[in-house]
Amino acid sequence: MPAKQGFSSLPRPWPGQLLKSYSKIYTMIHSMKNIALLLLLTLVSFSFTPTAEEAPPVLQGAWSLNTMANDKAVTHVLVLSGDYFSWTVHETANGAFVMTKGGTWSKTGKKLSLAYEFHTADSTQVGQAESLKLIAKGSNILLKGKGQPKGRWTDLDQGKLTPLNGAWLISGRKRNGEIRRNRTDRPRKTMKILSGTRFQWIAYNTETKQFFGTGGGTYTAENGVYQENIGFFSRDDSRVGATLKFEFAVQDGDWIHSGKSSKGAPLYEIWSQR
Helix, strand or coil: CCCCCCHHHCCCCCHHHHHHHHHHHHHHHHHHHHHHHHHHHHHHHHHCCCCHHHCCCCCCEEEEEEEEECCEEEEEEEEEECCEEEEEEEECCCCCEEEEEEEEEEEECCEEEEEEEEECCCHHHCCCEEEEEEEEECCEEEEECCCCCCCCEEECCCCCCCCCCEEEEEEEEEECCEEEECCCCCCEEEEEEECCCEEEEEEEECCCCCEEEEEEEEEEEECCEEEEEEEEECCCHHHCCCEEEEEEEEECCEEEEEEECCCCCEEEEEEEEC
8 A cells, every 4th residue: 555645745836837927916905006006096187077068168158147236236247249249237126337447358267357448447458468267067157357257157148159159349320322442450440249148349449548428238130120129228317218229230240220319310330340
């Protein structure tokens, strides 16, 4: 009967076999570490990914903010159309005019830059620029900066467009049957800025920093009929609530605006887009 083999007599692995085994174990442990690290990095990246609500909305259009000033409820209306903007404040209850400012604007990241061509609250700001921090809150925005009103701005247009969207300068009039054109590169300007639902005209001088008047509100432009509903008027608050109808056409890049003025006189104006 053969003798039983002891533990010491069992076959022993060669050193090369041990190295291969250790190498496999090391490779498995190293791979598991890499997988764990990859999962951790994935979780971290998801935690810093912006949510859909943080994506900035389309800024082109009209925005409004209701707040208080001097114990009165006031409405801010900001129109961003093309490269131009107007920012007007009027009393909420009766449309009484408070102030307006405007010019050109641009956006870089979360910064909204405003360069002023007119500013009724502080004419020294004409020719100057300021930057505001822009924060998106779903479909609303917040504008933060020194002295800025607090609250969420609401989109007034909801993506609506018309043939008249943009900023326009008065460039001609018809008088006594004759059309007379004006230069638009002079410092004395009359501008009309329109979003999909809001309009405003402003008369001002960029050189002297003078302001001559403004009016605005809501409008429609359909089937050749342009209708203004006055929401504020710096020269006469009693005009608030009035409705004016005109004929309009866009020809060769110009807006032909015709009909009768608020005093009943014949009106024929040519506006050129900026």
